[in-house]
Amino acid sequence: MPRESGTKRAILDAALELAAANGISGTTMDDVAERAGVAKGSLYYNFSAKDKLFETLLLEGVGALTQCLRTARSGLEGWTAIESMVRALLELLSENRALAKLMAAEILRTDRTWQHSLHLLRQEALAEFVEPIRQTGGWNAVDAGGPDRLTLIAGSVFGATLMGALDWLVFDPERPVEDVASSVLYALSGRLNT
Amino acid sequence: MPRESGTKRAILDAALELAAANGISGTTMDDVAERAGVAKGSLYYNFSAKDKLFETLLLEGVGALTQCLRTARSGLEGWTAIESMVRALLELLSENRALAKLMAAEILRTDRTWQHSLHLLRQEALAEFVEPIRQTGGWNAVDAGGPDRLTLIAGSVFGATLMGALDWLVFDPERPVEDVASSVLYALSGRLNT
Numbered sequence: 001m002p003r004e005s006g007t008k009r010a011i012l013d014a015a016l017e018l019a020a021a022n023g024i025s026g027t028t029m030d031d032v033a034e035r036a037g038v039a040k041g042s043l044y045y046n047f048s049a050k051d052k053l054f055e056t057l058l059l060e061g062v063g064a065l066t067q068c069l070r071t072a073r074s075g076l077e078g079w080t081a082i083e084s085m086v087r088a089l090l091e092l093l094s095e096n097r098a099l100a101k102l103m104a105a106e107i108l109r110t111d112r113t114w115q116h117s118l119h120l121l122r123q124e125a126l127a128e129f130v131e132p133i134r135q136t137g138g139w140n141a142v143d144a145g146g147p148d149r150l151t152l153i154a155g156s157v158f159g160a161t162l163m164g165a166l167d168w169l170v171f172d173p174e175r176p177v178e179d180v181a182s183s184v185l186y187a188l189s190g191r192l193n194t
Numbered sequence: 195m196p197r198e199s200g201t202k203r204a205i206l207d208a209a210l211e212l213a214a215a216n217g218i219s220g221t222t223m224d225d226v227a228e229r230a231g232v233a234k235g236s237l238y239y240n241f242s243a244k245d246k247l248f249e250t251l252l253l254e255g256v257g258a259l260t261q262c263l264r265t266a267r268s269g270l271e272g273w274t275a276i277e278s279m280v281r282a283l284l285e286l287l288s289e290n291r292a293l294a295k296l297m298a299a300e301i302l303r304t305d306r307t308w309q310h311s312l313h314l315l316r317q318e319a320l321a322e323f324v325e326p327i328r329q330t331g332g333w334n335a336v337d338a339g340g341p342d343r344l345t346l347i348a349g350s351v352f353g354a355t356l357m358g359a360l361d362w363l364v365f366d367p368e369r370p371v372e373d374v375a376s377s378v379l380y381a382l383s384g385r386l387n388t
Contacts (some may be wrong), residue, residue: 003274018219023219025217025220027217028220037380042342064283078386078388079386079387079388082226082386089335101339105299119365133386136385136386136387136388137388138384138385138386138387138388139385140381148373149373149377149380152358152361152373152374152377152378153361153377153380153381155357155358155361155377156354156355156358156378156380156381157354157381157386158352158357159353159354159356159357159358159361160351160354160357160381161350161353162351162353162357163284163349163352163353163354163356163357164346164350164353166351167346167353168346169228171313173343175261179342179343179346180346182350183343183346183349183350184350185295186332186343186345186347186350186351187347187351187354187382187388188196188350188354188381188386189332189384189386189387190332190383190384190385190386190387190388191330191332191333191384192276192327192330192347192351192382192383192384193254193273193330193382193384194272194330194331194332194382194384
């Protein structure tokens with residue numbers, strides 16, 4: 001996800017590598033400056049505090065995820081859109097493993113300064129799943145509840161995908177993405193309910 | 195989950211409360227002794243190191259979760275068993291919110307001393323979902339793959355439930371458990387694939 005160039009990008013990449021290995025608490029601004037190969041003055045010129053640096057990193061990650069889901073469902077509807085989004089999400093996470101682990105650890109924390117903005121962006125990512133769920137015949141056939149219900153269902157679809165992805169990337173990384181995608185889609189396809 | 199009594203229990207409860215608020219890295223043995231109201235000598239007599247203390251806490255939590263799933267599916271098969279397990283898991287997590295958050299943060303980490311034993315126990319919990327998935331008509335109708343595929347599917351079912359639960363407990367705790375259960379089960383029921 002190269003958006004910033006040069007120094008800023010080098011700092012964000014270094015922070016991500018360090019946090020994936022040692023957690024955010026275990027990563028200091030000194031470590032980041034050293035890994036990125038920049039002077040401390042330059043680091044603080046770009047990010048005034050460690051919180052700002054990790055907030056930028058996480059918001060950038062969730063933004064890229066939302067964009068990936070939006071692209072994947074473009075021109076598709078209902079279940080076909082969901083299938084395409086699950087595959088695209090798994091591919092994105094496998095190409096950005098450090099970020100995937102960091103997001104999984106952070107996405108539900110409530111003790112961070114960036115909690116509010118991360119929550120808003122997270123809702124944006126879930127909203128991408130809400131639209132195709134609303135388009136399915138199953139949703140239209142029953143009066144299944146209001147928009148809150150749609151968001152809960154979207155959260156479950158996202159959770160099924162995220163947990164499948166993390167299992168894979170942490171414990172079985174050599175497995176082809178299609179194996180994982182077809183397992184997640186199996187769980188969501190209705191074949192359990194037979 | 196009261197298994198140990200007296201001092202040991204008080205230490206584990208104090209460690210859980212502190213870690214839920216400040217993370218494991220942000221919790222010291224001094225903090226735990228103070229919160230539990232025990233002398234440091236007594237703390238170290240029961241748990242020789244912070245790692246041992248949190249390993250005990252997490253393994254106890256995953257063990258209780260496995261037991262809960264086993265009880266929930268007892269006497270049931272296939273989809274009916276899965277429905278019962280999803281409901282039971284959501285209730286367990288809602289009654290043990292601090293532990294639920296801690297487990298969600300720890301269950302996929304690979305940099306902890308307790309990683310190996312937690313991974314083994316996690317597989318035991320997933321195995322409880324494997325059996326009912328194998329019993330469904332959908333699994334028997336197709337040659338869907340070997341035991342690895344079953345574990346991946348079980349991981350997705352577990353992930354759908356866990357993410358639904360955490361969303362609920364973190365952002366919308368007043369909502370009744372049945373709303374959440376029916377949303378997770380909606381995602382797994384096949385109504386998306388219509």
